[in-house]
Amino acid sequence: MREVAVVGAGMTRFGKYIDRSMKDLAREAVDHALRTAGIEPQALQAAAVGNAVAGLITGQECIRGQVVLREMGIGGIPVINTENACASSSTAFHLAWLYVASGMYDTVLALGMEKLFHAEKRRTFEAIGSAIDLEQADAFAREMSGEQSVGAGQSRSVFMDYYANLARRHMAEYGTTKEHYAGIAAKNHTNGSLNPHAQYQTPRTVEEVLAAPLIAEPLTRMMCSPIGDGAAAVIVTTAAKARQLTSTPVFVRASTLGSSQEHDPHAPGIVAKVAAKAYAMAGLGPDDLDVVEVHDATAPAELLVYEELGLCEPGRGGQLVADGVTSLGGRLPVNPSGGLLAKGHPVGATGVAQIAEIFWQLRGQADQRQVPGARVGLTENGGGVLGGENAAASIHIFSV
Amino acid sequence: MREVAVVGAGMTRFGKYIDRSMKDLAREAVDHALRTAGIEPQALQAAAVGNAVAGLITGQECIRGQVVLREMGIGGIPVINTENACASSSTAFHLAWLYVASGMYDTVLALGMEKLFHAEKRRTFEAIGSAIDLEQADAFAREMSGEQSVGAGQSRSVFMDYYANLARRHMAEYGTTKEHYAGIAAKNHTNGSLNPHAQYQTPRTVEEVLAAPLIAEPLTRMMCSPIGDGAAAVIVTTAAKARQLTSTPVFVRASTLGSSQEHDPHAPGIVAKVAAKAYAMAGLGPDDLDVVEVHDATAPAELLVYEELGLCEPGRGGQLVADGVTSLGGRLPVNPSGGLLAKGHPVGATGVAQIAEIFWQLRGQADQRQVPGARVGLTENGGGVLGGENAAASIHIFSV
Numbered sequence A, B: 001m002r003e004v005a006v007v008g009a010g011m012t013r014f015g016k017y018i019d020r021s022m023k024d025l026a027r028e029a030v031d032h033a034l035r036t037a038g039i040e041p042q043a044l045q046a047a048a049v050g051n052a053v054a055g056l057i058t059g060q061e062c063i064r065g066q067v068v069l070r071e072m073g074i075g076g077i078p079v080i081n082t083e084n085a086c087a088s089s090s091t092a093f094h095l096a097w098l099y100v101a102s103g104m105y106d107t108v109l110a111l112g113m114e115k116l117f118h119a120e121k122r123r124t125f126e127a128i129g130s131a132i133d134l135e136q137a138d139a140f141a142r143e144m145s146g147e148q149s150v151g152a153g154q155s156r157s158v159f160m161d162y163y164a165n166l167a168r169r170h171m172a173e174y175g176t177t178k179e180h181y182a183g184i185a186a187k188n189h190t191n192g193s194l195n196p197h198a199q200y201q202t203p204r205t206v207e208e209v210l211a212a213p214l215i216a217e218p219l220t221r222m223m224c225s226p227i228g229d230g231a232a233a234v235i236v237t238t239a240a241k242a243r244q245l246t247s248t249p250v251f252v253r254a255s256t257l258g259s260s261q262e263h264d265p266h267a268p269g270i271v272a273k274v275a276a277k278a279y280a281m282a283g284l285g286p287d288d289l290d291v292v293e294v295h296d297a298t299a300p301a302e303l304l305v306y307e308e309l310g311l312c313e314p315g316r317g318g319q320l321v322a323d324g325v326t327s328l329g330g331r332l333p334v335n336p337s338g339g340l341l342a343k344g345h346p347v348g349a350t351g352v353a354q355i356a357e358i359f360w361q362l363r364g365q366a367d368q369r370q371v372p373g374a375r376v377g378l379t380e381n382g383g384g385v386l387g388g389e390n391a392a393a394s395i396h397i398f399s400v
Helices: A022-037 A054-058 A064-070 A088-102 A121-129 A134-145 A152-174 A178-192 A206-211 A239-245 A270-282 A299-308 A317-322 A347-362 B022-037 B054-058 B064-070 B088-102 B121-129 B134-145 B152-174 B178-192 B206-211 B239-245 B270-282 B299-308 B317-322 B347-362
Strands: A004-011 A046-050 A079-083 A108-114 A214-216 A230-238 A250-258 A291-293 A376-386 A389-399 B004-011 B046-050 B079-083 B108-114 B214-216 B230-238 B250-258 B291-293 B376-386 B389-399
Touching: A004 A022, A004 A088, A004 A239, A004 A347, A022 A064, A022 A108, A022 A230, A046 A064, A046 A088, A046 A347, A054 A121, A054 B054, A064 A079, A064 A108, A064 B376, A064 B389, A079 A088, A079 B088, A088 A108, A088 A230, A088 A250, A088 A347, A088 A376, A088 A389, A088 B079, A088 B088, A108 A347, A152 A214, A152 A299, A152 A317, A152 A376, A178 A206, A178 A299, A178 A317, A230 A239, A230 A347, A250 A270, A250 A347, A270 A299, A270 A376, A270 A389, A291 A347, A299 A317, A347 A376, A347 A389, A376 B064, A389 B064, B004 B022, B004 B088, B004 B239, B004 B347, B022 B064, B022 B108, B022 B230, B046 B064, B046 B088, B046 B347, B054 B121, B064 B079, B064 B108, B079 B088, B088 B108, B088 B230, B088 B250, B088 B347, B088 B376, B088 B389, B108 B347, B152 B214, B152 B299, B152 B317, B152 B376, B178 B206, B178 B299, B178 B317, B230 B239, B230 B347, B250 B270, B250 B347, B270 B299, B270 B376, B270 B389, B291 B347, B299 B317, B347 B376, B347 B389
Parallel strands: A046 A079, A046 A108, A291 A376, B046 B079, B046 B108, B291 B376
Antiparallel strands: A004 A230, A004 A250, A079 B079, A108 A230, A250 A389, A376 A389, B004 B230, B004 B250, B108 B230, B250 B389, B376 B389
8 A cells, every 4th residue: 555644734722612613613623734734625635524423412413524624615525424433533534544545545634523512411411422332321331330320411420430440440450559540640631731732731730630529439530531622634645745745744654443342351452452453554563652642531541551552561551650651751751732631532533633743743843742853653542332342443653 | 456346235125114223224234245245244354334314313323333233243343434424325335445445454344224214203304404514404495495494304305395496407408307207206116116125116107106296396205215224235355355255246346436516507516527537437438337226316316317427418318218218128227226216215225225236236136127137337326415416426336
């Protein structure tokens, strides 16, 4: 397949935008991506658009991408609307990459977008709950939390109970502490304070994270990602065109997507399996990475992903945090953007926003949160819950 | 790119299945496709799943494909959930083809599925309406029909008014008659009577079609596709593997997707533009075709598509019908399956069902509705309404 490069990226600040439409958010992200790429909208030959829940929030269940893109004069091209819960837009990026890698098109847009805040709170919660296999949700909630059943408004707590359970299991098995998880949250909130796109921009200490309201032992509110609105866009093209457009294209070394199988607690998790595929595709390993963005839906999730990505031995994630390895200034900074915890998590926008961050990091354009000399970066984006594991995971590796 | 072939196909009969879930319908289609391909579920390396409105109907907005496939033991593989309104599953097929053509995977499932009948009728109508740019729907309804506004329950009539308007314009411009449109409906209902998968299996005459209740002049009910539930699945693989599996692989000669631009009544329509791309990709033209399945959401739509596909000169669609060219037994049968009018139109299942029909036709397995000696076939699937044209169109060409 052909070599593919990212040549432009843009995103809105993530946050609560009751008065802005998804079209408006998407336009800001796409405009910025086009400008940084130095191309006109007419140069786009196709678009892949990731969104998770606009149907439930806005009623626009179908042709969401076309409706949004025509507002900015982008039409007449193939538009693929794709969904994979929280991994919707990394899936869109994967398809944009595939279009270019296959030789079918040269220049393709990947857009992720989400509106979660709705005046009717109930609709927001129902939408988030739809990322679970609904028929399993009842049994799931009982197993995880002792609750009797999961109504629409309780879907959020199902997710947090799921992560709390994983966190407790890791503590029991490996001696991981609540302070380790708090350390991840403090790191990400502090990184977020350096990122103008982040929803939360207040640096936090371990003590502050631990003192926040408890959601589900050991998770405090600061260890859980917020919901939000936002959009992120990147443009991919062939290596040859990329070199004409810029002196610093960011090459896609691996683009992978996977989903969970029936859950076997002794088998490697979905992230480990997809990571193995990504490392093989890139011809690179964990030791080659300079900067990483992971799906920290909660602080414990980031710790578990360290181990599945092979950034440390199984069970050693807590020590990695304690040693400051994954902090800015450490050997391998993780989530310099602030991650989902601080940058925010507008479901369908998250995957492309991670890729935008790595694009800026590898081009040395990440300002105060820059990882010095970063040349190889990885993104890990997970989505949905199916039988006790993520329903989708997508890992990308980039280099300059 | 690599040569790709279809090696298996399956579908449910389309219809009203109040008591069957989407999972149950999908299982029937996938099981049948696997059996005809002669492969086990474990041979599938990825899946692309097209569905339009399950979020609004079932509440399962996210990870729909994973939820359905795990029921049949298909997991651990990349699952792309994709949507393009009525063209959702031809888009899924396009992505399955792209995975194999690019060299990324060898054997991939394309599944289309839909549940439209819901005990609460309102939900069914809202779901169908979501295939329109909702913010435009009010103005649209007024322009087309003089109605004051389009409520959720009126979305269906917006579509029919749209088609009625196109039909009247063609009559005024070219002298096309209501009998021409009725001839298409009578042909498709009669073809449907030969297809065990069709929702309607009663042969109809032009007189019966004209005597059916009027929906919007000149459309009678029998000129409009019904709503329905159903699923369709096909399996694609490399040419080399296909030749090992079967003596009659059906090769994909062109796989294209497009969307409308700002509407210019003097510019060629989206179908003509996408068809030009498909013919160029296949190195074939309209004269090479033996059998065609088109998106006859209404009878006039089929006539307009004749012209956009170049099956006749512009304005000559009525004559093509009158001459029996597109009937079974004619020079170029169109919609031998019964088309959307008689086979049915479960939105997200329609595109793959068209491909399944061409697969059977080119293998000589279409029983009573077989087009003798058919070697080259085309499918045309359109989706959504955006600014006065389809928001998506996908055309595929196949040969043995």
